[in-house]
Amino acid sequence: MPPDHEPAALEAYLLGRVGFDALLAWQRRMVYEVSGDRRRGILALCEFDPIITVGRTGSHQDVQIPSRELATRGWPVKWVNRGGGTVLHTPGQLQVVAILPLDALGVGLSAYLEQLHDAILSVAQESEIRAEVIPGKPGVWARGRLIAPVGVAVHDWVAYFGASLNIDCDLEHYRDVRCEGHALPMTSLERERHGPVRPGFVRQLVVEAIAERFGFPRTSIFHHHPALTPSAVRADYFSRSA
Amino acid sequence: MADDATEVDIILPDLGADAARVTVWFANPGDRVFAGERVVEVATESATFDVAAPAGGVLQTRLVKPRDPIAPGQTLGRILADRDD
Numbered sequence: 078m079p080p081d082h083e084p085a086a087l088e089a090y091l092l093g094r095v096g097f098d099a100l101l102a103w104q105r106r107m108v109y110e111v112s113g114d115r116r117r118g119i120l121a122l123c124e125f126d127p128i129i130t131v132g133r134t135g136s137h138q139d140v141q142i143p144s145r146e147l148a149t150r151g152w153p154v155k156w157v158n159r160g161g162g163t164v165l166h167t168p169g170q171l172q173v174v175a176i177l178p179l180d181a182l183g184v185g186l187s188a189y190l191e192q193l194h195d196a197i198l199s200v201a202q203e204s205e206i207r208a209e210v211i212p213g214k215p216g217v218w219a220r221g222r223l224i225a226p227v228g229v230a231v232h233d234w235v236a237y238f239g240a241s242l243n244i245d246c247d248l249e250h251y252r253d254v255r256c257e258g259h260a261l262p263m264t265s266l267e268r269e270r271h272g273p274v275r276p277g278f279v280r281q282l283v284v285e286a287i288a289e290r291f292g293f294p295r296t297s298i299f300h301h302h303p304a305l306t307p308s309a310v311r312a313d314y315f316s317r318s319a
Numbered sequence: 320m321a322d323d324a325t326e327v328d329i330i331l332p333d334l335g336a337d338a339a340r341v342t343v344w345f346a347n348p349g350d351r352v353f354a355g356e357r358v359v360e361v362a363t364e365s366a367t368f369d370v371a372a373p374a375g376g377v378l379q380t381r382l383v384k385p386r387d388p389i390a391p392g393q394t395l396g397r398i399l400a401d402r403d404d
Contacts, residue, residue: 133342133362160366185335190365215365230367232357 085116087293089284092123103305107176112233115181121174125166129154132161132228139163139255159238161228165254169246173239180234196286197225206269222264327374327400333391336363346378376400
């Protein structure tokens, strides 16, 4: 599928920690905007407070925590219209929200998913860990554990949602939620490196990888968007991100 | 309405994906739909895709149901379209 338009700059929004519902509303608006101007591509990188999202192939059985305990922890469970299964999102996990016009970029659904996986894989590898993409098992893997689940949705040939890359999240939480239906808890860049990871460096790698894979000649970086007010930007977010 | 309406098929486009199945219908037979409005969602393993109404009118028939495997070019449903559309 040849590209319909020459892509303009990739708009990359480094948003810090945002509320999940606010991000969903913002994402809907961005999908609408990209539908109207298919030279645009938007990438949002953010984190969520703990929340469980269940995609179209997920099940409530993936959440092995009683409802009362979920309420005590303050972990909402949201059913969402992306592909993929159940994912626990926690601080330290980078949300890679890619809002891209597939027709304008000249990629079909499989090619898009392949390139998105490849972009996240390259970030993991440049973070000096052994990672792989396994045919028939969505997401990016490291030593048999999922490190980045991938799930997208497409409306009017504009893709949204994307991937969740574990950087330095508390992996203890992942024993209670079978992410993407897998019994083995997820891993993280920090765990695989046996040492600290600079989230700011990882974000930079993600932006570069997405821009390169989808042919954006340049990237514009923003730290906020007027239509999205961060609901809770943690005070130490940027200091720990250096 | 039948005199000034025509039947339009809702066809699954080529997604560039190997296998897909129906996940959700957003309209019931008899519902009014608008051109470009999503009427049915299909999914591959890692992605969902909204199939839009090709014309405005009334959803007449749903030819596939959730979890049915589907292929590009397959007719998913039919709209009794307003002639103006």
